[in-house]
Every structure is written in C-alpha cells, then in structure tokens.
Amino acid sequence: MVEYLLPALFALFLWWFSTGVVIYLDNLPVHTFRWSMLGGTVGLGMGLYGVAVSSTDTSVGGAYIAFTSALLIWAWVELSYYTNYLTGPRQIRCPPDCSGWRHFGHALQSNVYHELAILVLGVVLAILTWGDGNLVALWTFLVLAWMHESARVNVFLGVRNLNEEFVPEHMQFLRGFMRRRPMNLFFPFSVSVSTVALVLLVQAAMAPGVDAFTAVGLTLVATLMALAILEHWFLVIPMPTAFLWHWGLKARNRGTREVAAKPADADASSSSSG
Numbered sequence: 001m002v003e004y005l006l007p008a009l010f011a012l013f014l015w016w017f018s019t020g021v022v023i024y025l026d027n028l029p030v031h032t033f034r035w036s037m038l039g040g041t042v043g044l045g046m047g048l049y050g051v052a053v054s055s056t057d058t059s060v061g062g063a064y065i066a067f068t069s070a071l072l073i074w075a076w077v078e079l080s081y082y083t084n085y086l087t088g089p090r091q092i093r094c095p096p097d098c099s100g101w102r103h104f105g106h107a108l109q110s111n112v113y114h115e116l117a118i119l120v121l122g123v124v125l126a127i128l129t130w131g132d133g134n135l136v137a138l139w140t141f142l143v144l145a146w147m148h149e150s151a152r153v154n155v156f157l158g159v160r161n162l163n164e165e166f167v168p169e170h171m172q173f174l175r176g177f178m179r180r181r182p183m184n185l186f187f188p189f190s191v192s193v194s195t196v197a198l199v200l201l202v203q204a205a206m207a208p209g210v211d212a213f214t215a216v217g218l219t220l221v222a223t224l225m226a227l228a229i230l231e232h233w234f235l236v237i238p239m240p241t242a243f244l245w246h247w248g249l250k251a252r253n254r255g256t257r258e259v260a261a262k263p264a265d266a267d268a269s270s271s272s273s274g
Contacts, residue, residue, distance in 0.1 A: 004205070007064070007216045011223035014068065018075050024250070026082035026168045033083040040079040047072030051125055055132035063136050063217035070140035073121060081114045082168055088112045093176035107156060107177040118145050136217040143221055147228035150190040151235070157184035159235040183236060191232050198225045 025036040050069030054062045080086040090109035098106060108115075122141060129138045155162060158181030167174055204210070205218035234241045 003060075003212055003215045004219050007219040008223045010064065011067065011220045012227065014071055015224060015227050018071055022075055022078045022082070023166060025079060030170060033085070036079060037083060037085055040076045043072045044076035047076070048124070048128070051128050051137040054137065055129045055134050058133040058213045060212050060216050062134050063213055063220060066134050066136035066217070067140050067220040070125070070137040070144070073125070074141065074144045077114075077118060077121065080117065081111075082171060084170060086113045086117050087171075088114065091173055093173040098176075103177070104156070110173065110177065111152075118148075134213075134217070136220065139217075139221045140224060143225050143228065147194065147225070147232070150186075150194070151228075151232060154184060154187050154190065154232065154235055155179070157181075157186055159184065159187065160238060161235050161241070163235070163241060187232070187236065191229060194225060194229050194232070198222060198229060201225060 025032075025040075028036070047069040050065050050072070054065040054069065057065070084091075088108070088110040089112070090106055094103060094106050122145060125138045125141050129135050155178050158179035160180065160182055162175075162178045162180055164175060164178065167178075201218050201222035205215050205222060231241075
C-alpha cells in the first residue's frame with residue numbers, strides 16, 4: 001500500500017501548500033505583484049523544463065517530477081490571473097440588471113486572456129509529452145483545467161458557498177459573476193462525470209500486475225481529482241473552507257489599504273456601462 005499512500009499524501013500536501021502560497025501572494029500589496037510574477041514565471045520555466053525532461057522517464061521519480069512540474073505550471077496560471085496580469089479587457093462589475101447571455105459575454109470578456117493561457121499551455125504540454133511514455137504532467141494539467149472550468153461555471157450559475165473571501169480586493173469586479181443559490185443543474189453533471197473519471201483512475205492504478213510507475217502516476221492524478229471533487233462539494237455544503245488556507249489570507253491585511261477605493265471606482269464605472 002506504500003506505493004499508493006505516499007503519492008496520495010504528496011499530492012495532498014503539494015495541492016494544499018501551492019494553493020496557500022498563491023493565495024498569499026495574490027493578497028499582498030499590488031506593488032509586490034511584479035516580483036511575484038517574476039518568481040512565478042521562473043517557476044513556469046522550471047515546470048516546462050521538468051515536463052520535457054520527465055516525458056521519457058517512466059520511473060517512479062519521473063512520475064513525481066512530472067506531477068510537480070504540472071503544478072508549477074498551474075500555479076503560474078492562477079498567479080497571473082489573481083494578480084490581474086492575465087484576465088481580460090473588461091475590468092468593471094456588471095450592474096444588477098445584467099443577466100443571460102449578455103452577462104455571460106461580460107464574464108468571458110473579463111477572463112478571456114486567462115482562458116487562452118490555459119488552452120495554450122495545454123497544447124504546449126501535449127506537444128512536450130506527445131508519443132512519450134510519461135503522460136502524468138499532461139493528465140495532471142487536464143484534471144486541473146477541467147475542474148477549474150467546472151468550478152467557474154458552477155459559481156457563475158449559482159452555488160450556496162461562493163468562497164468570496166478568496167477573491168483578492170483588487171479583483172472585486174469578479175464578484176459580479178458569482179451567484180448564490182442552493183444548486184444549479186450543471187453541478188450534478190460535473191460532479192458525476194468527475195467521479196466516474198476518479199473511479200476509472202483508481203481502478204487503473206490498482207489493477208493487478210500494474211507497474212510501480214503507473215501505480216504512482218495514476219495515484220497522484222487520482223488524488224488531485226478527488227481533492228477537486230471535494231472542493232466542488234464545498235461549494236454546496238454549508239461548511240467554511242477558509243480555515244484550510246488562513247495563513248494565506250493573512251496577507252490581505254497588508255494589501256487592503258492600497259485597493260480600498262478600487263471596488264467603489266469599479267462600481268461607479270459599471271453604472272455607466274452595460
């Protein structure tokens with residue numbers, strides 16, 4: 001069972017720690033963002049290099065390197081978004097009467113650069129691993145991308161817990177695309193599809209005669225999928241989740257003063273636009 005327990009614990013820690021670091025950096029004063037992005041871009045380069053190097057390495061170590069590299073790449077995706085370096089051309093909050101496809105179009109305008117970055121990086125990872133034996137990095141990135149987009153759609157359509165405390169002060173215009181309601185029709189579909197994928201991953205990882213590389217690699221990806229599904233359930237179950245990353249949110253007190261007027265400015269601007 002060690003070949004399953006250790007990678008599961010590794011994935012759990014890396015998911016928790018990397019998420020907390022991104023939350024912390026995103027809530028620092030705005031003037032620190034250039035340094036955060038510089039460090040994050042170095043991490044992105046290391047991640048891409050790690051994916052390229054590990055793509056032909058089908059050892060247990062290769063699986064860990066590929067998984068860690070994919071998380072470094074994803075950390076850059078999240079960091080560039082929540083520091084507002086890669087979001088979209090629309091930076092104002094929608095007025096209360098904005099709804100339907102018009103509202104969806106505004107949400108897309110506010111996020112289009114971010115979505116394109118995910119698409120481009122997904123293609124790059126596919127190219128780097130194409131025809132090689134180690135696809136752990138690609139599968140890890142695809143799980144992160146799928147569950148990320150699924151969570152965004154669910155929050156847009158409406159969930160009970162919006163986790164608004166994780167939205168940095170300088171990104172308050174995003175709250176206009178978050179809707180509070182008990183449930184939406186997309187939620188059971190997204191969770192069901194993800195759960196089926198998780199079951200298939202676990203079955204493949206624990207299949208008789210599976211080699212150590214496959215067992216470790218699939219366990220890493222399956223653990224990440226399980227954590228993403230858990231995060232989805234946190235959206236509808238009345239349970240506070242901020243305590244998991246309270247140390248990351250502490251940085252908000254240092255950056256709040258610089259952006260205190262920004263949400264008000266955004267709301268004022270939104271009253272004159274649709």
